[in-house]
Amino acid sequence: MKVLFNFFYFLAGMITGVTLIQSQAASWYRIQEMFQFGSFQLYGVILSAVVVGMIGVQLLKGKRSLEGAEIKINDKNRTWTRYIVGGTIFGLGWAIAGACPGPTMALIGAGWPGFVVLFVGMILGTWVYGLLRDVLPH
Amino acid sequence: MENILTQLWPWYIAGPILGAMVPLLLWLGNKDFGISANLRHICAMWPGKKPAFFRYDWKGQQWNLWFALGIVVGGYVSGYLYPGDPVDINPVVVERIQSWGASAPQTIVPPELFGAAALASWKVWIYLLLGGFLIGFGARYGGGCTSGHAISGLSALQLPSLVASTFFFVGGLIGAWWILPRLVVWITGGGA
Numbered sequence: 001m002k003v004l005f006n007f008f009y010f011l012a013g014m015i016t017g018v019t020l021i022q023s024q025a026a027s028w029y030r031i032q033e034m035f036q037f038g039s040f041q042l043y044g045v046i047l048s049a050v051v052v053g054m055i056g057v058q059l060l061k062g063k064r065s066l067e068g069a070e071i072k073i074n075d076k077n078r079t080w081t082r083y084i085v086g087g088t089i090f091g092l093g094w095a096i097a098g099a100c101p102g103p104t105m106a107l108i109g110a111g112w113p114g115f116v117v118l119f120v121g122m123i124l125g126t127w128v129y130g131l132l133r134d135v136l137p138h
Numbered sequence: 139m140e141n142i143l144t145q146l147w148p149w150y151i152a153g154p155i156l157g158a159m160v161p162l163l164l165w166l167g168n169k170d171f172g173i174s175a176n177l178r179h180i181c182a183m184w185p186g187k188k189p190a191f192f193r194y195d196w197k198g199q200q201w202n203l204w205f206a207l208g209i210v211v212g213g214y215v216s217g218y219l220y221p222g223d224p225v226d227i228n229p230v231v232v233e234r235i236q237s238w239g240a241s242a243p244q245t246i247v248p249p250e251l252f253g254a255a256a257l258a259s260w261k262v263w264i265y266l267l268l269g270g271f272l273i274g275f276g277a278r279y280g281g282g283c284t285s286g287h288a289i290s291g292l293s294a295l296q297l298p299s300l301v302a303s304t305f306f307f308v309g310g311l312i313g314a315w316w317i318l319p320r321l322v323v324w325i326t327g328g329g330a
Contacts, residue, residue, distance in 0.1 A: 008166055009201045013208020016159055020209070021216040021246070022143065023152030028247040029225045032235060035314030038228030044149025046288055049157030053171075053293025056161025067167035074170070076281060076291065076298040083302040086280025087287075090302075091309020093272025096265075096318050098247070100284040101273065102173040102209055107247065109210035110217025114252030114266055121270020126177040128271070129278040130191035136279065 005067055017106040026106050028098030035095050082138040093125075143220035160290045169201055172286030174277035176206045191278075217246065238319050239326030250326060261325045276309070 023045050024030040034042040060071045094100050097118055099107065104122070107115040129136075163169040181188065182196035216222075225243040232242050240248050249256065256262045277283040280302050282291060288306065291299025323329075 005167060006201060006204045009163070009169070009204040010208040010211075012159060012162055012166070013205035013210075014212040014215070015208075016156065016205070017209035017212020018143070018216040019147065019152050019155045019212075021213055022145075022147040022222065023149065023156075024146060024222075024225055024246065025152065025156075026213070026217070026246060027225050027243075028251070029227050029231070029235070029243045032314060032318070033227045033231045035310050036228075036231050036234065038231040041149050045153040045156065046284075048150055048153030049289050050292045052154040052157030053160035053289055054295070056158065057164065057293050060161050060164050063165075065165055065168040069168040071164045071168050073294045073296075076296045078298060080298075080301060083280055083298050084305050086276050086278070087302040087305030088276070088309035088312075089272050090276030090280050090283060091306040091311075092313040092317065093269050093274075093276055093309075094284070094306060095310040095313030096321065097269030097273060098251075098318075099269075099273075100173075101177065101277065102283075102285055104270075104273075105173070105206055105209040106213030106217060107252070109213030109215075110221075110246070111214070112217075112247060112252045113254050114247075114256060114262070117257065117263060117266040118252075118270040118273075121267040122174075122177050122274035122277075123180055123270075124267070125271035125274025125276070126174075126278050127181050127189075127192075127274075129275045130178075130181060130189035133189065133191050 001067075016102065017109060020103050020106045021110065026099065026103030026110075031095065031098040077138075079138050082136075085137075143216050144222045146222065146226070156289060157293065160293045163205075167201065170286070171290040172202075172282055173206065173209070174274070174283035174286060175199070176202050177274050178278060179203060222246070234319075235322075237329045238322040239329040240322050251322075259325065265321055265325060280305070 020026045033039050063071050065071050104115050160171045163171050179196040179199050182192040287299040287302040
């Protein structure tokens, strides 16, 4: 069963990867266009994704998942420093690299070697956060 | 089929598909859509000494690694087997990008920053590692990336995700208007 579900998650990832490429959400140019307010495309992607996600979450809350666990929403901690500072740092990287983690994986698959280096940078950043976590204000 | 995989999917097709991943993953196994968590799982695979943040059973999060592998394969199919039409963006943006010395869009990303030949330049390595570092560090510090906060967090009406997404955008505007143009000029030597 576990193998079957892992295959389902893999398929869901594949659909996500194809969609990120085909919507050009994975395009460095589209990201720059978004931050320069040049087109509605990526705003539309995020906004319509949230609307669909929101409806789906409301319909499923409290039901049982196929794997068996009850579907529940884990509330995120309400300590604000991390969202403000961490969020800003993430945003800087998002604009500078012109990609976020999902599109980076899709573009590695698409055969762009620069995104392998970008991915290594992401792992380094994650590791350094792990080292500094106890001294950073959250 | 080929046609579908070469043309641009408009936002009202692509957005709902991506948004549907949130309930799909919940329905399959009460899983949270969040791609950058995989960066943490990869760190947790390190067998040697590691910070407490990475000491947990990453194998329990395998589903997300399968999901990430799916993204890579999806990218291979749609980006490598069927590369699409040139990205057609706002001409004002093209002009601005060209003024930094980058090329107008012919491929999904600029080859002078992400292509194999670009990696001959140490400046490109600095650019990529810096960008990646900020993304990885910021995603874990901020508790998620675009998928975890801007899509699944907002879908679940999480106020922290709204704050995080707002500041993704604040950082993004600073990066896009103030830092990136200088970095690209530094790499390419500037435009005409």
